[in-house]
Amino acid sequence: MGVAFVFLAFVAIFAGIMCFMKNYRKIQLDIPAPNALPIIGHAHLMIGLNNEEQLKLITELCFLYPNLVKVWFLHIMGIIVNSPELIQKVFNSDVCMEKPYIAYKLFNLDNGLLSSRYPKWKHDRRFFNNSFKISTLQSFIPIFIQTADKLTNEIASFVDGNSFNILDYTIRCTLKMICSTSLGMNISDAENDETFNKVFHAVDTSETVAMLQNKPLVYPDTIFKLTPRYYENKRQGQYLKDFHQRIIDERREILKNNNNCDEKDLGYNIFIDHILNNEGMFSDEDIQHHVITVLSAGYETSATATAHCILFLAQHQNVQNRMVEEINEVYATDDEITFESLGKLQYMDRVIKETLRVAPVGPVIFREAMDDFEIEQGLVIPKGTTFVLNIFALHRRRDIWGEKADLFNPDHFLPENVAKRHPCSYIPFSTGRRNCIGHRYAMISMKIILLKLLKTYKFSTELNFDDLRFKAVLTLKLIGEHAVSIVNRY
Numbered sequence: 001m002g003v004a005f006v007f008l009a010f011v012a013i014f015a016g017i018m019c020f021m022k023n024y025r026k027i028q029l030d031i032p033a034p035n036a037l038p039i040i041g042h043a044h045l046m047i048g049l050n051n052e053e054q055l056k057l058i059t060e061l062c063f064l065y066p067n068l069v070k071v072w073f074l075h076i077m078g079i080i081v082n083s084p085e086l087i088q089k090v091f092n093s094d095v096c097m098e099k100p101y102i103a104y105k106l107f108n109l110d111n112g113l114l115s116s117r118y119p120k121w122k123h124d125r126r127f128f129n130n131s132f133k134i135s136t137l138q139s140f141i142p143i144f145i146q147t148a149d150k151l152t153n154e155i156a157s158f159v160d161g162n163s164f165n166i167l168d169y170t171i172r173c174t175l176k177m178i179c180s181t182s183l184g185m186n187i188s189d190a191e192n193d194e195t196f197n198k199v200f201h202a203v204d205t206s207e208t209v210a211m212l213q214n215k216p217l218v219y220p221d222t223i224f225k226l227t228p229r230y231y232e233n234k235r236q237g238q239y240l241k242d243f244h245q246r247i248i249d250e251r252r253e254i255l256k257n258n259n260n261c262d263e264k265d266l267g268y269n270i271f272i273d274h275i276l277n278n279e280g281m282f283s284d285e286d287i288q289h290h291v292i293t294v295l296s297a298g299y300e301t302s303a304t305a306t307a308h309c310i311l312f313l314a315q316h317q318n319v320q321n322r323m324v325e326e327i328n329e330v331y332a333t334d335d336e337i338t339f340e341s342l343g344k345l346q347y348m349d350r351v352i353k354e355t356l357r358v359a360p361v362g363p364v365i366f367r368e369a370m371d372d373f374e375i376e377q378g379l380v381i382p383k384g385t386t387f388v389l390n391i392f393a394l395h396r397r398r399d400i401w402g403e404k405a406d407l408f409n410p411d412h413f414l415p416e417n418v419a420k421r422h423p424c425s426y427i428p429f430s431t432g433r434r435n436c437i438g439h440r441y442a443m444i445s446m447k448i449i450l451l452k453l454l455k456t457y458k459f460s461t462e463l464n465f466d467d468l469r470f471k472a473v474l475t476l477k478l479i480g481e482h483a484v485s486i487v488n489r490y
């Protein structure tokens with residue numbers, strides 16, 4: 001017993017020294033940093049801060065250090081990359097395609113695109129790019145319309161009534177969209193049974209993941225297992241896995257019986273069918289991870305962005321009116337919503353882009369150097385270093401967006417203004433090969449929801465744009481509700 005203890009203590013001390021030595025090389029890099037304490041580094045700056053204060057702190061750091069800044073906590077070291085030029089260099093480099101395990105392992109979806117290690121990601125991303133091509137997305141338009149119509153009907157009871165939280169409704173709408181387009185779930189059936197509600201609760205693990213991100217000491221499973229949240233998380237995770245396995249098995253059976261002619265028969269190309277039609281390429285666990293990743297990465301982001309947009313429109317009546325004018329012009333004679341007609345909604349495009357500038361729903365993302373990487377002449381970042389990108393701060397830099405960077409102004413996206421900026425000044429869907437695979441899916445589905453809602457209702461709110469506060473809990477969340485009121489537009 002005594003010998004084992006001494007041996008373990010020796011191993012722990014040795015590992016600690018090795019960790020420190022490894023980190024030491026990075027800490028010595030010629031990159032500015034706020035004042036750090038010995039051993040704990042910058043942990044003292046973050047300890048005790050809530051999610052809102054943490055976002056404020058790292059945003060201030062980005063404003064203070066416009067190119068690069070390094071921060072470290074114990075053995076974890078990160079370089080925050082701030083200027084568009086360096087963001088382009090790092091996030092578009094083949095050397096920086098890896099995701100740091102510590103930041104993404106918490107999702108427990110190691111085989112899904114968001115978290116997978118580079119070699120697997122490279123193979124799988126090539127395959128899935130095909131599932132998100134324009135023709136596939138076009139085939140989803142009828143599903144988007146049907147689901148957006150349902151949302152429009154669901155909120156009808158609020159007409160001329162009290163304000164309500166529009167996010168409660170957009171979130172169910174986008175989850176239904178993704179469940180239909182990725183799993184082939186029938187929206188009406190799902191509504192009638194408990195399944196949909198259970199998926200909804202099981203998929204929402206963001207609070208747990210955020211809690212873990214904020215408490216590095218809970219990272220080791222042995223400690224996390226002592227908390228009640230571990231068991232709740234495990235139960236919900238198991239539910240999701242069983243649920244997906246059931247759908248996978250059912251779908252496999254349907255495809256077998258239909259002799260693989262599903263896609264043409266249905267009129268749209270469900271995500272899971274793409275995978276199952278290539279049996280042998282993925283294990284059942286791979287399929288589960290991929291499907292749950294797309295579900296989790298897609299529904300809350302789009303729902304939150306849509307809710308932000310509605311709230312901003314309620315606060316900017318002139319923008320709302322102009323958007324409705326455009327909708328009426330584009331759909332003056334023909335109501336048919338097609339990929340082409342959606343493309344004509346140029347002003348709406350600018351409004352959505354401005355929404356994602358002011359409130360990028362994926363506010364902070366990470367990468368890891370797979371090899372030594374020369375970021376600037378003579379400045380070599382060692383292999384294994386974590387890069388951090390604060391998209392929220394980038395989108396509010398005064399040197400890029402002007403003194404009124406905090407205000408909502410869709411004209412930021414007039415073509416002549418876009419032409420003046422560096423392409424990496426605005427990256428709500430990240431940049432480079434490991435960017436958001438669902439960005440076009442998101443834009444099309446959001447346009448359809450906004451179009452349907454604005455044609456039917458006029459939105460207003462008592463919330464002031466200047467008083468809005470945000471926190472980063474994986475995604476960017478408004479503090480408080482997206483409280484809006486509606487009246488019939490016509």
Ligand code: HEM
Pocket residue numbers: 113114115125178293294297298299301302305356360361362365366428429430433434435436437438439441442
């Ligand atoms: C407004 C909506 C959305 C925003 C702002 C957004 C933003 C992002 C960002 C910033 C990333 C990079 C994450 C990282 O590197 O850590 C990402 C990745 C990803 N997103 Fe989205 N997203 C949105 C909607 C969607 C939708 C609708 C889907 C699926 C239908 C989706 C699926 C994914 C997937 C699978 C990844 C991982 C891609 C990879 O690493 O290859 N996203 N998204």
